[in-house]
Amino acid sequence: MLLRVIKALSSVLIITYTFLPTAFASSTIKIAIVGPITGPVAQYGKMQMDGAVMAVEQINLKGGVNGKKLEAVLLDDVCEPKQAVAVANKVVSNGISFVVGHLCSGSTQPASDIYEEEGVLMITPASTNPDITQRDFELVFRTIGLDTQQGSVAGKYIVDNVKPKKVAVIHDKQQYGQGIAQAVKKYLESNNVNVVLFEGVSKGSNDFSALISKIKGLGVDFIYYGGYHPELGLILRQAKEKGLKSQFMGPEGVGNKDISAIAGKASEGLLVTLPADFTTDPANANLVAAFKNKKQDSSGPFVMPSYSAVQVIADTIAKTKSEDPFEIAKAMRSSNYNTPIGKVAFKQNGDLKEFKFVVYTWHADGTKTEATIK
């Protein structure tokens, strides 16, 4: 008897919990902002959250969308694929239809499978791995460029300006880092640059002495690293200590002030490909000031793409007067938007039609200047 009561009660509970969130969902339009709030790359998550939250606030100040307010729901995936799947399921079970995220390509890929299947529209403002949009998905978009674009920008700069004799390409064995490293290697090899070493290091490890000794032994004069700043920072520092004088280069994942904190003087002269600096665009002056008022830095590579992702969703909801992810996705493919990252239009597969990367020279104090082009 007792058992039956418990069973009945628990099933009632389960049903209430499943329907509760959806019952309230109609009063606001929820947008889940998913990225690393904690973990080793939380700085990038902060850029994403700052940008997206700013967009939500500004849109709400103007009265929201179709008379409804937007609501940002911040969720943490720590940039771990396992956690990303758990968070994606949470988004689905809470009845949220729009996601701005995830950040790391390794997280975005498994999460996007779930969103596509469950009918949630996703725009990643940061994941640059080409595979993400190569699967004929209907609901997956991005407001950032691709590794292949970034890889060829980096490769072109190396071939035209650095002209190295022997190159080592190192990566962190993760989807993002390895993807971009492969793109660079392919570009270099097709331009007859001698790539003598292509090797992975373990994410989160801190001893790179053996690798550096090996690079020295091979007489490499240029090193490309695909990955994030915690590992490259250590590599730079240990390389300098061991007297390795080769030039280093990395993607936007390493372009963070922390790399100078970790590597100190060794970060001087590092080459980095980054999205063009949107904060210098005069059209963004008001927005940059708004970030400044909140004591936030708008110059991070993912701030403006995140802002734009939220804006694209809001604009399309306003235009179509619909909150159905499939209708929104359809409208997004045929629309043009004016956003802080410039004119935005999407290809059929969800990629941007245009996105510009620039090569910068990094300095030991954490600043950057546009790299000289010979």
Place this chain on the structure above:
Amino acid sequence: MQFLEQVLNGITLGSIYALIAIGYTMVYGVIGMINFAHGEVYMVGAFVGLIVMTILSSLGATLIPVYLIAMFLAAILVTSVLGWSIERIAYRPLRGKHRLIPLISAIGMSFFLQNFMQLSQGPRPFAVKQLITGSFVFSDTFSISYMQLLIPATTLVFMIVFTYFISKTKLGIACRATEQDRRMANLLGINTDSIISVIFVVGAALAAVAGVLVSLYYGTVRDTMGFVIGIKAFTAAVLGGIGSIPGAVLGGFVLGFSESFASAYIGGDYKDVVSFGLLMLILLVLPSGLLGKAEIQKV
């Protein structure tokens, strides 16, 4: 020339593993339990070193020996208290219970410490200022940085102190007696409970030394740094024969060398595969490790 540098890399890495592995092996030797929170003690030691360094540099200290001594002392002091408390809180109340129970408690302690540091210090890597720079340059492909010399040298100093402690002092002899036969030692008037506390304190102090050295060498400290190195040091302890102190040191160096050479001559991607493959191979041939005693069960 690359070979010489890789030998040196192996020695550096091996020294660190050895320092941490001693803590694992001593605790196992005495209470037959793996102290999974040991890697976290190392992490806390590194953080204490960083905090002391920051305080000293804000006070305007310039002498490198002052920094080193203050960092080591503070880290050893704090982790000693920590090691003692861990034993009191998480293990002593469970003594005499099934051996799986303190194991779970140890894992819980490890999570607690890691999350505590994450919440109190922030979930990101912290940069450690370069204290000791410069190197002896012999040729383009062979140079030795001062830091790489400091690590084995410091390890050697602490090993000598530790060996003296364990083989010559009364407390050390009591430790070994407790390790060999806890009940008998107790009957002979040794307070084995306080000896176990001493062992946790000594193990924690050595881990703190490793923590400070690593933070100076690699230049970063973060909340998750204890996990991987804890597993590696544990591996070193098993490799050398768990329960044997010279074995832990030897195991540390074997692991350090195999990682450096695998990375150099087979490929960095296979570094861990090779070193753990080696571990399995050694344990297949010598099930009780390189210097471990085979446990004879008398019926």
